[in-house]
Amino acid sequence: MEHWPALGCGPMSRLTHPAALLAPLLLLGGTWSCAQPVQRTSAVLEAPVPSPPGTASPMIRIRYWEDRLPVLGRADQSEAHLCLGELYLEVQDAPAARLHFYTARSGEVSLREQAQASFGIGRSYLLQDQPRMAERHLAEAAKNLDGPEGEECDYLLAFAKGGSLPGVDAALVARTAAYTGGAGTTPSTRPNGSTSKGAYASVQRRDWGARAMLANFDPMEKPWRLTVHHTAEPAATYKLDASYREMRDLQRMHQTGNGWADLGYHFLIDQAGRVIEGRPMSAQGAHAGDFDRNRGNIGICLIGNFVAQPDRGDEYALAQSPSREQMVALESLVASLRRDYSIPATQVWGHQDFKGTACPGPFLQGWVERLNPNLQ
Ligand SMILES: [Zn+2]
Numbered sequence: 001m002e003h004w005p006a007l008g009c010g011p012m013s014r015l016t017h018p019a020a021l022l023a024p025l026l027l028l029g030g031t032w033s034c035a036q037p038v039q040r041t042s043a044v045l046e047a048p049v050p051s052p053p054g055t056a057s058p059m060i061r062i063r064y065w066e067d068r069l070p071v072l073g074r075a076d077q078s079e080a081h082l083c084l085g086e087l088y089l090e091v092q093d094a095p096a097a098r099l100h101f102y103t104a105r106s107g108e109v110s111l112r113e114q115a116q117a118s119f120g121i122g123r124s125y126l127l128q129d130q131p132r133m134a135e136r137h138l139a140e141a142a143k144n145l146d147g148p149e150g151e152e153c154d155y156l157l158a159f160a161k162g163g164s165l166p167g168v169d170a171a172l173v174a175r176t177a178a179y180t181g182g183a184g185t186t187p188s189t190r191p192n193g194s195t196s197k198g199a200y201a202s203v204q205r206r207d208w209g210a211r212a213m214l215a216n217f218d219p220m221e222k223p224w225r226l227t228v229h230h231t232a233e234p235a236a237t238y239k240l241d242a243s244y245r246e247m248r249d250l251q252r253m254h255q256t257g258n259g260w261a262d263l264g265y266h267f268l269i270d271q272a273g274r275v276i277e278g279r280p281m282s283a284q285g286a287h288a289g290d291f292d293r294n295r296g297n298i299g300i301c302l303i304g305n306f307v308a309q310p311d312r313g314d315e316y317a318l319a320q321s322p323s324r325e326q327m328v329a330l331e332s333l334v335a336s337l338r339r340d341y342s343i344p345a346t347q348v349w350g351h352q353d354f355k356g357t358a359c360p361g362p363f364l365q366g367w368v369e370r371l372n373p374n375l376q
Contacts, residue, residue: 058087058090058091059091061087062084062087062088062091062240063241065080065083065084065087066084066239068080069081069084074107078104078107078109078113081100081101081103081104082100082101082104082113082116082117082120084096084097084100085097085098085100085101085104085117085120085124086120088100089120089123089124089127089178092127092178092202093202093240093274094124094125094127094128094202095124095202095272095273095274095325095329096238096240096272096274097120097123097124097127098120098121098124098125098325099238099272099325100120101117101118101120101121101124102117102121104116104117105117105118105121111144112144112145114144115140115141115142115143115144115145116141116145116149118137118138118140118141119137119138119141119145119149119152119153121137122134122135122136122137122138122140122141122153122156122157122160123138123156123179125137126156126159126160126179126180127178127179128202131159131160131161131162132160134156134160135157135160135161138153138156138157138160139157141153142154142157148172148175151172152172152175152176155172155176156176156179156180159176159179159180200267200275200277200333200336200337201267201275201276201277202274202275202276203240203243203244203274203275203276203277204277205277205280207244208243208244208247208248208276209244209247209248210247210248210251210277211251211252211255213261213262213279213280213283214255214260214261214262215261216259216260216261217261217262217279217283217284218283218284218291218294219282219283219284220281220282220283220284220285220296221284221295221296222296222341223281223296223297223298223337223341223343224296224341224343224347225296225297225298225343225347225348225349226297226298226299226300226334226337226338226343226347226348226349227287227288227297227298227299227300227349227350227351227353227354228300228301228302228330228348228349228350228351228360228364228365228367228368229265229287229299229300229301229302229350229351229359229360230301230302230303230304230305230306230307230322230359230360230361230364231246231250231268231301231302231303231304231305232305232306232307232309232359233303233304233305234304234305234315234316234320235270235271235303235304235305235320236271236320237271238270238271238272238325240272240274243270243272243274243276243303246268246270246303247263247268247276247278250263250268250278251263254286258286260286261279261283261286262278262279262280262283262286263278263279264278264279264285264286264287264299264301265278265279265285265287265299265300265301266278266279266280266281266285266298266299266300267298267299267300267301267333268300268301268302268303269300269301269302269303269326269329269330269333270303270326271303271304271323271325271326272323272325273323273324273325273326273328273329274329275329275333278299278301279299281298284296284297285297285298285299286299287299287301287351288349288351288354288355289354289355293354293355298337298341300330300333300334302322302326302330302360302364303326304320304322304323304326305319305320305361306319306320306321306322306360306361306362306363306364307319307358307359307360307361307362319361319362319363321363322363322364327367330367334348334371345371345372345373346372346373346374347372348368348371348372349368349372350364350365350368350369352365353368353375
């Protein structure tokens, strides 16, 4: 049996991560390539930063480009965002890919670059089994893409529409297999797009380097309710590495600091909208209060501080809002869990519905209250 600290879900104070990525950009044209960094003549770019070879792993290239983004000129930034989007698609991190494509598309880029960004956004939705969302962006992209990209876009658009796929060559099928599940050249409808139980998180425990769960947990009964939280720690980064670090920090605090078997929550959602696996669903959570309050209760925690906490210093004085990506991910996760476990809207709660805490903050609590008729 785990024991419970007096205070709510916020872990102890710790350093937060600087926001580096998301300055709005005015974008200019140019060609781009993910294989090699774009060569430019500005003084900044002549700094002796080694370029990763085209054969370097996607994660090394991602780190390279993310580190350089702040010192790039505007035109180079637009290319870097397109490039990062492609790299994140390569590692199948759809939310991060989409963020970069949206950023690239938000300025005065050429029609072709806009189309490339829309193509990327469409593919990111296919990776997440959201063909309807994909369709709109792919249709937009198809107007201004030609060559191999245009062929891929047309093919994936047909796939997203769920009808018969046009007969195409094997190379194209292979290039797009990540987005179609290898649906192939034969007439086909989309395979069952629903998420199977246990596959809610796009980032698994092994990805972020989880330590093993300790023995002092209670088995989870069949889930019949869920509760939304925030970490109560400021967060301002979309970087994957930062989320991994955050997860390890939280687990250490919950296991070592609180004496719990594992992270209190079953799922966390980072600022980029990635759903990250926390405590295994086989174990009852430690997030809503005492034993009875955690029975059958799935804990979902958004990374960020959504409550003003001026007593904790300047860094905490203003409440953040959840990112748009976090809210999209929350909606989708809650919908999937409710469907798979038959959880009614009347059993969707905020932490403050169980005990005296401001968690998860007015924005998220408002979201909960709009969903749960018992709270209206
Ligand atoms: Zn909480």
